[in-house]
Amino acid sequence: MSDKERSEMEVDTKKIPVSGMKTYLRLLSYVRSSWGYLILSVFGYVLYAAMEPALAALLKHMVDVVSEGKITESRLLIPGAILGIFIVRGIGTFLGGYFMAQVANSVVFDLRTNMFNKLVLLPSSYYHSIPTGRLLAKLTYDTEQVIGSITQAIRVVLREGLTVVGLFGYMIYMNWRLTLLFLLVVPLIGLVVSYASKRFRKLSTRIQNAMGGVTDVASEAIKGHEVVKIFGGSEYEIERFRQAASENKRSQLKMEKTKSLNVPIVQFILASAMAILIWFALSPSISSNMTPGDFIAFITAAGMLGKPIRQLTDVNSVLQKGIAASHSIFEFLDMEEEVDKGAVSVDRLKGEIEWRAMSFKYPGADKSALNSVNLSLPAGKTLALVGRSGSGKSTMANLIPRFYDFDEGEINIDGVSINDYKLTDLRSNIALVNQQVVLFNGTIRDNIAYGYLRETDDAEVVEAAKAANAWDFIQELDQGLDTMVGENGVLLSGGQRQRIAIARAILKNAPILILDEATSALDTESERAIQLALDSLMENRTTIAIAHRLSTIENADIIAVVDHGEIIEQGSHSELLAMNGAYAQLHNQQFSEMPV
Structure with missing residues (x-):
């Protein structure tokens, strides 16, 4: 094999993209230093998620009490249960949100310090090959995107994911046949989310590059403000910045369009599933062994699934932004440092x-x-x-x-x-x-x-x-x-x-x-x-x-x-x-x- 062919193979190898899941798992490895906060956060989200089926069960109890005429016996119990559910839910929300923020900020702190530690060890050729603004964008903008992919994404995945699991578990307990009908729409939702994920990541990478362009132009104009003024370069720099900002705006709008289409499509699929579910539920052969409370609780639980599923699909854009930013960060962290093969120690040289x-x-x-x-x-x-x-x-x-x-x-x-x-x-x-x-x-x-x-x-x-x-x-x-x-x-x-x-x-x-x-x-x-x-x-x-x-x-x-x-x-x-x-x-x- 010739040197040229070998070098081309090496280039092609470098171009092989790392999977989004592998990148995200590497990002999550930075969570290890904050595992205690993560456990507290997960516990909070478990509390929150458990209260959703608890509300559906309480609604069943209320309907059954009213239909059976036992209102007096539950007059204090039901209001107390409602207050208790929302108190526990509030505690869960605080524990989950606050400690997840602790985790995310610790991850970003570690990433930024690792990136700066890497920066000072890189060879001089790297500093000459990349604009200062682009480098600053990696340290600031890219790491900010990582915060969202940890705080918002993990919060939604844990809280809403556990809520979906809890509600599905309750629905199976109430009527497993109707629940299986509802589950038929899950693959369809998966296809929509998969397509949106690829587009979100592609657009997120484009947005990061555009942000690098914005910081490049701004950094140069700030450093060279005297030259800009004396040589009348204001209009030229304004136009350069406008073009860079315009590219960023265009990519952001494409991201929002994909995001705005993704949510209503998933909602329509869920609404269709709900309509079919209610049509089957109203069949006497299926609902004959269900009490009015069972029926209302089941439909309520199914209806409550809409919000967490919508948020799970909605958070996909934030997650893909974080994965795209992580690609950029890890490419930087994986760069070769300044090579030091020297082994000779010396205190003071003579200088020949x-x-x-x-x-x-x-x-x-x-x-x-x-x-x-x-x-x-x-x-x-x-x-x-x-x-x-x-x-x-x-x-x-x-x-x-x-x-x-x-x-x-x-x-x-x-x-x-x-x-x-x-x-x-x-x-x-x-x-x-x-x-x-x-x-x-x-x-x-x-x-x-x-x-x-x-x-x-x-x-x-x-x-x-x-x-x-x-x-x-x-x-x-x-x-x-x-x-x-x-x-x-x-x-x-x-x-x-x-x-x-x-x-x-x-x-x-x-x-x-x-x-x-x-x-x-x-x-x-x-x-x-x-x-x-x-x-x-x-x-x-x-x-x-x-x-x-x-x-x-x-x-x-x-x-x-x-x-x-x-x-x-x-x-x-x-x-x-x-x-x-x-x-x-x-x-x-x-x-x-x-x-x-």
Whole structure:
């Protein structure tokens, strides 16, 4: 068998749908942690269901009492029985509803936490392959649908299902022949429900995708509101959102149409069964041995079946929504996490890095981002990567912490392949300052002392802030280190955000430092101050600095010029200028453009 045929078989295997029942049973496995609440809920629904045939039996007793003229004897008993039935029914309703809500919310809590736990362990390629809004829809909308499939669906299935069983049991006790006639309509109802189930699930999946589209557009418009305003994109974004919302509306209406047709069809089938049942019941040969109370109680019990059966078919739409949402959730939970085959533990690396014939291509891309890279960086030295945008500089740096796994060749640190190190140990030895600064919606202290550093003393945080030239502006803020920075640091300026990120890297004190345009958001004065801080930070550390402004990396030990994924020149600043090649051309171009 060829590789192509094998890959096609694997794809086809992945496309095989999981049955709705299997998915729902997997969802119900999350109920195990709340089994005590579930038992209390089931007990409540049993109480509720038992009161339905009890009402029919009480009605029989009332009719028989009236027909036999024994009203006086039951004058207190019957009203007391009515009150007792409704009290027990109310207790059952409370126990069933409240504790089922406990179960459902526990399930959703477990699902959401499991999904987030999975999210932080997924490889970087996943984050680049799915829009943020779609991912948020999985965590919010899909899990909300699961609540309905547990609370409402299980409540109805248990309460109304037990009610149907109780009423059928009472009817069989009263007259089994008439009951069998009524049961003939059950297969017909089953066919209607089966067809509706398939359509509900299909439409529910379409609604989830449409909701993902809605959150995608909204998320992008919120994040890029400044671009939307300045470039007049309001009408375009409004139209995008309208189309996404329209698709959601269209799918919702199709769902409601199917649901609205499903209920009256089932009701008509039940009404037909009732009409036939009464026609047979009025036959003297069948009802001759029934008292007036028996006859009224039997017809009442049969009539009471309509409501629970209708609700059982009506809840089908909610159940299918939950199953469709569960498909989406479990597909996410079953995704492969970031692979860590490393077994080598290390406390602190020296930082000697070597690329050997290393090539890399992004997942799904046709063209390689890096081709046969060979480079050696001694420990404690600084490597500057320069070149045009898109040449592969950031890719080279991002492979060091294993955000991606490369295709060919090797990257070694201290003579050991980075794939052999444990991921947590490898990354604990690397500090990173991104070109696009990432801050979290917390205080300045939280963002400097983040992750492994959260237990750091304030004195060390202050020292790191001073080293990053951030302490002066932090002191001027009303709350100092306790100042909230807003989502992604929106309450701070670009330069302030970058200095917070640099302080975070300084505090980590890692032997390997990656600076991806670390001073790009700073004004000239701040850049000089930061550059001094970085110079002292880079001492005795292996540093990989990516820069467009060559003035910031002239003192680097090694400068590598990257072009179309290949290193075309390497050496010191003076050596590269003497070559009069690509680096000299970049240098002359930048400095000729500088204002005099």
